[in-house]
């Protein structure tokens with residue numbers, strides 16, 4: 001334990017379930033997300049000057065913080081590890097050599113818009129550009145989402161192509177966040193995928209169950225049970241992101257039969273600590289979520305200030321391996337353009 005949770009977070013007022021159907025609460029949370037740095041700082045009792053400075057530092061990537069995530073940020077602490085993930089920093093406007101708009105080669109794909117195939121047997125479908133939260137270090141912060149098909153009707157040509165390509169055995173739904181789709185659209189998509197016998201595994205990359213745990217609705221649970229094997233890859237960087245509601249949401253996914261994995265990004269000043277990452281791994285294991293990957297930061301323009309040297313990352317992993325059972329030690333990996341798979345760093 002790091003003591004990171006010693007300062008109580010504010011008990012923010014929340015919406016009343018009686019007024020909104022339980023399956024729709026997450027949509028309300030999306031609509032009412034904080035989209036303004038000044039407002040965000042005001043709510044967290046931070047100086048207005050900090051919010052104004054952040055507002056000038058967005059570098060084309062807006063602020064988006066839903067209230068269930070906001071409630072886990074400590075009031076009055078400008079160095080809170082969750083706040084640092086979402087509040088723009090002046091360093092985002094600095095150009096740094098080696099950091100580019102497309103650090104992993106997404107935009108060099110020759111496949112139809114919205115489909116990325118980097119690995120044999122697996123295709124990744126960028127189903128939309130909407131996210132549950134805007135992470136300042138996001139490797140797709142410059143991705144041209146406007147070129148991506150945005151509705152089930154628009155995906156049809158892509159789905160037709162995937163239906164013909166029997167080499168693809170795993171389909172990865174990514175974004176943005178595929179779970180920003182409403183349940184009916186998500187189910188429609190999953191039903192179509194389930195009709196492709198060569199697709200043996202459906203993988204969903206999402207941060208929604210963590211950012212807005214009420215997203216794990218009964219309809220979503222039913223949808224993820226349509227395909228024979230569903231893998232849900234969530235994204236938690238810091239133990240403070242796991243509150244009781246997140247725990248309940250993750251348990252629901254596990255109990256529904258999904259294989260639930262976590263990937264974290266190694267972030268300077270946020271989680272580059274052995275104690276923190278050990279705490280995160282053990283909390284995940286307690287929820288039966290596998291600590292799968294610790295990603296080296298993708299070198300996206302505007303995120304250089306988050307980078308941790310690889311040597312430091314390797315040292316952290318070594319110390320984690322010394323104190324945790326092997327299954328609780330994430331693979332330390334890096335995604336590089338022109339590589340067939342993630343490169344294992346430790």
Ligand code: SF4
Pocket residue numbers: 131132133134135137138139140141175176177207235
């Ligand atoms: S949720 Fe994922 S895709 Fe969306 S901003 Fe965060 S890191 Fe990027």
